[in-house]
Amino acid sequence: MAAPTRKKKKSPGKKSEATASGAQLLSVLNDDGSAVIGGDPGLAKETLLSLYEWMVRTREFDRRMLMLQRQGRIGFYGPILGQEAATVGSVAALDGEDWIFPALREGAAALMRGLPLREAIAQLIGNEMDRCKGRQMPCHYTYKEGHYYGMSSVIGTQISHAVGAAMAAKIRGDKAVIAGYLGDGATSSNDFHAGMNFAGVYRVPLVMICQNNQWAISVPASKQSASETIAIKAEAYGMPSMRVDGNDVLAVYQATRQAAERARRGDGPTFLELVTYRRLGHSSSDDPSKYRDEEEVKAWEKRDPVDRFRRYLSGKKLWNKAKEEALNQDIADEVNAAIKAAEAAGPCAPETLITDVFAEPTEQLREQFAQVEEVNREQTGEFPL
Amino acid sequence: MTIKEFKLPDIGEGIAEGEIVSWKVTPGQQVKEEDEFVEVMTDKATVMITVPYDGVIKELTCKEGDVVPVESVIARIEVGATADSPAASTATAVSSGVSSGTSAAATAPAPAAPVSVPAPAAFVQASPGKVLAAPATRRRAREMGIDLHAVKGSGPRGRITNEDLSGVAAQPSRSAPAAATSAPRAAVSLPAPPPGVREERRPFRGMRRKIAEAMSRSKQTAAHFTYVDDINVGKLVALRTEAKQQYADSGINITYLPFIMKAVVAGMKQFPDMNSALDEAANEFVVKHYYNFGIATDTEQGLVVPVIKDVDQKSIAQLALELQELAAATREGRVGIDQLQGGTFTITNAGNIGGLFATPVINFPEVAILGVHAIKNTPVINAAGEVEAGKVMYLSVSIDHRLVDGATGARWMNVIKDCLENPTRLLLGSV
Numbered sequence: 001m002a003a004p005t006r007k008k009k010k011s012p013g014k015k016s017e018a019t020a021s022g023a024q025l026l027s028v029l030n031d032d033g034s035a036v037i038g039g040d041p042g043l044a045k046e047t048l049l050s051l052y053e054w055m056v057r058t059r060e061f062d063r064r065m066l067m068l069q070r071q072g073r074i075g076f077y078g079p080i081l082g083q084e085a086a087t088v089g090s091v092a093a094l095d096g097e098d099w100i101f102p103a104l105r106e107g108a109a110a111l112m113r114g115l116p117l118r119e120a121i122a123q124l125i126g127n128e129m130d131r132c133k134g135r136q137m138p139c140h141y142t143y144k145e146g147h148y149y150g151m152s153s154v155i156g157t158q159i160s161h162a163v164g165a166a167m168a169a170k171i172r173g174d175k176a177v178i179a180g181y182l183g184d185g186a187t188s189s190n191d192f193h194a195g196m197n198f199a200g201v202y203r204v205p206l207v208m209i210c211q212n213n214q215w216a217i218s219v220p221a222s223k224q225s226a227s228e229t230i231a232i233k234a235e236a237y238g239m240p241s242m243r244v245d246g247n248d249v250l251a252v253y254q255a256t257r258q259a260a261e262r263a264r265r266g267d268g269p270t271f272l273e274l275v276t277y278r279r280l281g282h283s284s285s286d287d288p289s290k291y292r293d294e295e296e297v298k299a300w301e302k303r304d305p306v307d308r309f310r311r312y313l314s315g316k317k318l319w320n321k322a323k324e325e326a327l328n329q330d331i332a333d334e335v336n337a338a339i340k341a342a343e344a345a346g347p348c349a350p351e352t353l354i355t356d357v358f359a360e361p362t363e364q365l366r367e368q369f370a371q372v373e374e375v376n377r378e379q380t381g382e383f384p385l
Numbered sequence: 386m387t388i389k390e391f392k393l394p395d396i397g398e399g400i401a402e403g404e405i406v407s408w409k410v411t412p413g414q415q416v417k418e419e420d421e422f423v424e425v426m427t428d429k430a431t432v433m434i435t436v437p438y439d440g441v442i443k444e445l446t447c448k449e450g451d452v453v454p455v456e457s458v459i460a461r462i463e464v465g466a467t468a469d470s471p472a473a474s475t476a477t478a479v480s481s482g483v484s485s486g487t488s489a490a491a492t493a494p495a496p497a498a499p500v501s502v503p504a505p506a507a508f509v510q511a512s513p514g515k516v517l518a519a520p521a522t523r524r525r526a527r528e529m530g531i532d533l534h535a536v537k538g539s540g541p542r543g544r545i546t547n548e549d550l551s552g553v554a555a556q557p558s559r560s561a562p563a564a565a566t567s568a569p570r571a572a573v574s575l576p577a578p579p580p581g582v583r584e585e586r587r588p589f590r591g592m593r594r595k596i597a598e599a600m601s602r603s604k605q606t607a608a609h610f611t612y613v614d615d616i617n618v619g620k621l622v623a624l625r626t627e628a629k630q631q632y633a634d635s636g637i638n639i640t641y642l643p644f645i646m647k648a649v650v651a652g653m654k655q656f657p658d659m660n661s662a663l664d665e666a667a668n669e670f671v672v673k674h675y676y677n678f679g680i681a682t683d684t685e686q687g688l689v690v691p692v693i694k695d696v697d698q699k700s701i702a703q704l705a706l707e708l709q710e711l712a713a714a715t716r717e718g719r720v721g722i723d724q725l726q727g728g729t730f731t732i733t734n735a736g737n738i739g740g741l742f743a744t745p746v747i748n749f750p751e752v753a754i755l756g757v758h759a760i761k762n763t764p765v766i767n768a769a770g771e772v773e774a775g776k777v778m779y780l781s782v783s784i785d786h787r788l789v790d791g792a793t794g795a796r797w798m799n800v801i802k803d804c805l806e807n808p809t810r811l812l813l814g815s816v
């Protein structure tokens with residue numbers, strides 16, 4: 001695989017519309033934190049600071065959740081270290097009414113849409129505060145009010161869901177655009193072809209956002225596809241695409257904004273390949289040192305999205321050490337309080353075992369539940385129900 | 386002040402146990418949430434666990450190098466305490482030093498505070514009289530006619546699992562279900578050395594422990610028998626000497642091993658059972674129609690078995706080159722996980738060290754392992770019945786008698802012998 005520094009071209013930051021070839025890499029931030037000439041999207045100060053704050057919050061949340069997993073306090077966790085810009089930049093560029101169909105590493109999108117931190121942590125625990133009532137695997141948040149769709153684990157299925165929703169939005173004449181996320185691994189799934197094909201044919205209001213983090217668990221991008229890039233795959237479906245520096249929050253923001261506007265105008269779907277890197281394991285159960293070189297990880301650390309954006313803000317005199325320390329403290333307190341609140345919630349009531357599948361639990365379900373309760377009575381306090 | 390037990394969490398979705406690699410705290414130490422606590426190695430990864438509470442470390446209940454089941458208590462933390470409070474000063478240390486790494490292990494553990502790892506069977510049942518079991522297990526027990534009160538559970542808090550029931554059913558007599566769960570063998574503890582002599586203690590963990598586990602499992606499961614034959618390799622020596630010179634310029638070191646690998650494939654084509662394994666769970670005998678040979682390789686860390694794939698499809702020169710590259714990679718520790726997996730048969734080559742023959746231990750669950758030994762100058766009797774100076778090599782094969790009988794093993798060895806004594810057969814192949 002090419003080292004990240006080789007991927008960066010010197011002056012690709014032109015504000016072009018999505019190109020059909022998708023071979024060029026859109027980048028705004030230079031490594032020193034300056035913006036490439038003519039590339040700065042000129043966002044308002046509040047927007048810039050909000051992007052940064054969300055990236056820092058996402059990182060701290062991620063760090064603490066992995067720690068809780070190691071301590072046995074949550075089930076498992078899929079860390080996103082190094083990919084903060086991809087989620088934060090793309091979600092910030094959408095309108096609040098737009099729907100998000102996430103894959104594994106877009107949990108921060110739910111938080112940005114208003115899912116309280118404590119409820120996200122409760123989801124990882126699977127207790128009574130969890131909207132999924134402990135029935136979903138950890139990291140599979142859901143937040144309907146924030147137009148954040150509950151994720152299905154199966155690779156690539158999110159694509160069909162997103163395209164279906166976009167077709168529905170078009171039929172109903174909604175203003176909402178659909179943002180459908182996927183990883184590099186999902187581009188090898190059947191759903192990728194079916195979804196991309198439908199999206200292209202029906203010109204649906206969709207932004208497909210592929211976080212190409214170079215690794216699908218242990219499969220490197222080089223073994224995922226023989227295509228030169230992932231972005232060029234969109235051409236086969238008659239869909240314009242852009243290849244974007246995924247560790248550059250401004251480039252991600254700008255590309256998503258353009259794609260969403262295009263969809264809103266009725267000009268159809270756009271495919272974005274966000275080139276980034278998964279610095280930790282696929283999940284808390286994975287050990288990447290068994291299949292990849294530490295040197296590769298180190299090379300990508302130098303392109304850390306948070307550091308790069310902080311340098312940009314400092315260069316614009318919008319950020320300094322005092323602000324950094326205050327923000328870190330605030331967020332640490334916020335996360336700590338959320339952990340406390342989430343852990344204070346009790347387990348889900350045993351009755352929830354049989355609810356929600358049918359409007360009324362069936363006779364058979366009630367009978368089975370009575371048996372469970374009987375066993376529970378026999379072993380009061382010893383059977384964890 | 387409350388004392389909280391810290392149980393080893395399932396840090397990798399369904400792991401059974403973890404090895405304590407290193408403690409980052411000592412008893413009596415004041416800790417904060419997020420401080421480094423303990424490094425644990427599981428089947429999947431080595432991970433750092435951080436301290437979950439502010440407080441004082443009261444006790445560490447296991448030592449570095451111990452392998453502990455998930456959900457067993459590995460430490461106790463006095464939550465909210467400070468290091469100088471009276472309660473904290475009574476913190477108890479584990480028998481051998483925990484803070485100073487491997488060097489601490491050099492001192493023999495004091496016998497006063499032995500720490501035994503709680504093996505699954507050692508869990509005490511929650512309360513006498515009550516039996517813990519899931520409804521499905523209860524039903525199965527009813528169907529099997531097993532009284533749950535007579536079964537010792539291996540699950541958390543003594544809960545009876547389906548496996549426990551299978552264990553009872555597997556016993557010849559149900560009248561003695563107490564014997565159903567085989568008690569783990571008590572660990573042997575060595576006394577401190579007598580005064581005046583020196584002993585060295587090294588941690589038994591990591592690769593050494595993995596090798597130990599694999600070897601014990603093989604010896605305890607496979608019914609080993611070893612068959613040895615001598616091979617008159619006069620012609621092979623001549624052929625190899627010539628080949629070595631011819632390939633010298635291309636940087637390929639032609640050794641005897643590729644010829645032997647090809648001969649083994651020829652033997653397996655005639656006796657496919659020699660390239661097989663037993664799927665115990667499915668009760669099926671799996672014959673492999675691909676030929677991936679593990680080559681037991683001696684490294685500083687211990688035995689490593691990299692695999693050469695598709696031996697049947699490669700030329701002798703290709704095999705020689707691949708062996709050369711793999712050996713270098715293995716010794717330099719560059720060998721990838723995919724190069725250590727997928728073997729169907731193993732060859733162990735002790736020829737360059739010495740010896741006559743050996744009784745190799747099968748690389749379980751493969752069915753057999755071939756030991757290759759030194760070529761020696763030995764008198765042989767030629768076709769005319771005269772004694773002449775010859776070159777003879779021993780081959781030893783250990784076979785799992787559960788799957789392959791002696792006669793098959795002997796006939797298989799005869800094919801190999803024939804190929805190596807008449808190496809033109811290797812070059813021309815079979816019809």
